[in-house]
Amino acid sequence: MTRVYRWEVLKLLAQKRTYLGLGAAMIVPLIFVTVLILKTGGPNDIPLGRYIRQTGLATPFVVLFFMSIWAFPLITALVAGDIVASESHNGTLKTILTRSRNRGEIFAAKILAAFTYTAVVVFAMGTVAFVAASIEWGFNDLTSLSGTTVSAWHGLGLLAASLAIYAWPMAAIAAFGLFLSTVTRNSAAAVVGTLMWALLMQLLGVLPGTESIRPYLLGEQFQAWHGFLRTPADWTPIVRALWVCALYVGAPLAVGYLVFLRRDVAGE
Amino acid sequence: MSDPSPLEARGLVKRYGDLVAVDHVDLTVDRGDVFGYLGPNGAGKTTSLRMLLGLIRPTEGNARLFGRDPLVDGARALDGVAGFVEGPRFYPYLSGRRNLRLLGDLDGGVASSRIDEVLDIVELRDRAKDRVGGYSHGMRQRLGIAASLLRDPQLLLLDEPTTGLDPAGMRDMRGLVKRLASEGITIMLSSHVLAEVEELCNRVAIIRKGRIIYEGRLDELLESAGGGYVLRTSEPERARTLLLAHGIDGAELEQGEVRFQAEPAAVEAVSIALGQAGIGISALVPRVATLEELFLDMTEHEAVA
Numbered sequence: 001m002t003r004v005y006r007w008e009v010l011k012l013l014a015q016k017r018t019y020l021g022l023g024a025a026m027i028v029p030l031i032f033v034t035v036l037i038l039k040t041g042g043p044n045d046i047p048l049g050r051y052i053r054q055t056g057l058a059t060p061f062v063v064l065f066f067m068s069i070w071a072f073p074l075i076t077a078l079v080a081g082d083i084v085a086s087e088s089h090n091g092t093l094k095t096i097l098t099r100s101r102n103r104g105e106i107f108a109a110k111i112l113a114a115f116t117y118t119a120v121v122v123f124a125m126g127t128v129a130f131v132a133a134s135i136e137w138g139f140n141d142l143t144s145l146s147g148t149t150v151s152a153w154h155g156l157g158l159l160a161a162s163l164a165i166y167a168w169p170m171a172a173i174a175a176f177g178l179f180l181s182t183v184t185r186n187s188a189a190a191v192v193g194t195l196m197w198a199l200l201m202q203l204l205g206v207l208p209g210t211e212s213i214r215p216y217l218l219g220e221q222f223q224a225w226h227g228f229l230r231t232p233a234d235w236t237p238i239v240r241a242l243w244v245c246a247l248y249v250g251a252p253l254a255v256g257y258l259v260f261l262r263r264d265v266a267g268e
Numbered sequence: 269m270s271d272p273s274p275l276e277a278r279g280l281v282k283r284y285g286d287l288v289a290v291d292h293v294d295l296t297v298d299r300g301d302v303f304g305y306l307g308p309n310g311a312g313k314t315t316s317l318r319m320l321l322g323l324i325r326p327t328e329g330n331a332r333l334f335g336r337d338p339l340v341d342g343a344r345a346l347d348g349v350a351g352f353v354e355g356p357r358f359y360p361y362l363s364g365r366r367n368l369r370l371l372g373d374l375d376g377g378v379a380s381s382r383i384d385e386v387l388d389i390v391e392l393r394d395r396a397k398d399r400v401g402g403y404s405h406g407m408r409q410r411l412g413i414a415a416s417l418l419r420d421p422q423l424l425l426l427d428e429p430t431t432g433l434d435p436a437g438m439r440d441m442r443g444l445v446k447r448l449a450s451e452g453i454t455i456m457l458s459s460h461v462l463a464e465v466e467e468l469c470n471r472v473a474i475i476r477k478g479r480i481i482y483e484g485r486l487d488e489l490l491e492s493a494g495g496g497y498v499l500r501t502s503e504p505e506r507a508r509t510l511l512l513a514h515g516i517d518g519a520e521l522e523q524g525e526v527r528f529q530a531e532p533a534a535v536e537a538v539s540i541a542l543g544q545a546g547i548g549i550s551a552l553v554p555r556v557a558t559l560e561e562l563f564l565d566m567t568e569h570e571a572v573a
Contacts, residue, residue: 094357099420
């Protein structure tokens with residue numbers, strides 16, 4: 001299994017689209033910091049926005065907020081939507097399915113590779129944003145969402161935890177992308193479909209009348225990291241994100257797995 | 269108990285809605301065979317091969333490779349089996365060597381020396397570091413053979429291995445298949461290059477509209493359609509009349525030649541009679557059917573078996 005996973009990652013590393021997404025995730029915070037250096041004012045109306053020039057720790061949270069709307073879903077969809085469909089399209093699926101590995105192993109390795117990519121992209125953004133902003137504004141104490149001050153090192157731990165919990169709903173988007181990639185066998189359809197689905201999930205959250213289901217919508221889970229930045233930590237949104245996202249991850253993967261297991265691999 | 273055949277298919281059916289792509293196909297490939305699987309385009313060859321390799325599910329029937337069913341035993345059923353369907357496909361953004369390394373790893377790991385060996389066999393070692401995206405069709409076909417050989421197969425399934433190759437490439441591929449067969453590898457190859465099948469194969473199956481219309485030894489097939497003679501003469505019409513007068517009823521004129529069926533003794537008698545009648549003979553030769561003639565006859569007309 002480790003070998004199959006390793007090769008899935010190596011295949012991603014050999015493709016341009018991987019670097020397109022990864023590059024975007026790293027360039028956006030650099031542009032964000034550059035613009036703030038060149039201009040006065042800032043995003044005061046979003047969480048931690050008003051503290052952005054007090055410490056480099058605030059910037060990754062602010063960029064996280066902005067990128068969660070469509071940038072991260074797009075970056076994830078680019079890879080997850082392509083990971084099975086491109087193999088169907090290129091005919092390499094039949095090449096690997098006639099070796100000594102069962103279909104389940106291949107599919108599991110693709111899931112892990114897509115999740116790895118998603119996590120790497122999120123942490124790459126966080127790291128670049130933190131380093132660039134800290135160079136400009138310093139590695140200082142962070143003001144939490146409750147208005148209390150936390151030490152810089154504690155703030156760094158909170159940033160790592162926030163990126164980790166943020167990667168979980170992103171994994172749900174990756175799972176949906178993988179599902180579409182398997183079912184449609186069409187890379188473009190899977191990428192666009194995944195992005196549309198992610199935007200729909202967020203749109204549902206702002207529509208009037210959806211208040212009762214809002215805590216269980218995927219879009220809401222992108223804000224779960226706010227729980228870490230309260231004093232004391234608010235575990236309710238974090239725990240909810242863990243199990244709600246598990247459902248959003250599990251359902252499409254289960255269907256995708258069954259389709260992958262039974263489908264005919266013919267000329268595409 | 270005897271060893272199971274390398275390949276056995278019984279009652280294989282594949283339907284796509286109302287279309288029956290493969291219709292109750294039975295096949296047996298024995299050890300040491302170079303088995304030709306022939307049929308016109310769309311006859312069901314590739315669909316059959318896909319079912320044999322477990323890439324698609326039969327609607328009915330089953331296939332066994334060395335006694336194991338790919339749908340029941342999964343990847344284990346492919347132990348000792350290698351090949352490609354509809355041409356080998358590789359990752360264009362990886363080098364030839366990296367592709368082989370990947371496939372070797374999927375088989376549980378492979379030594380670099382073994383990769384070098386198979387690259388040498390297909391004469392691709394000097395291009396192994398180049399991306400497959402830049403390979404010619406022939407090079408990809410050869411890389412496909414190399415990828416198959418990595419598995420040390422006892423059974424090799426090749427779907428139209430020479431399609432798209434230039435004459436030199438076809439010759440080299442035929443040479444490679446012969447060499448592998450001489451090393452004891454059982455080979456099943458689908459093709460519609462009939463001269464190639466005639467040169468390489470000892471047994472054949474012919475499929476038409478999803479149904480097997482012949483399966484057996486190639487030499488027996490050719491013999492079954494043999495017999496008959498071709499007479500070339502400056503006076504074909506007179507010669508035909510003479511043959512008919514000597515009781516050879518089926519004598520026909522075709523393209524300026526007289527074609528007929530007769531026992532050797534009758535042919536001897538007729539040749540003397542032709543001479544006595546002053547009809548010069550430029551050639552009187554036994555007519556041997558080619559696989560192409562047989563194939564076209566069988567696939568364009570009714571089934572013979």
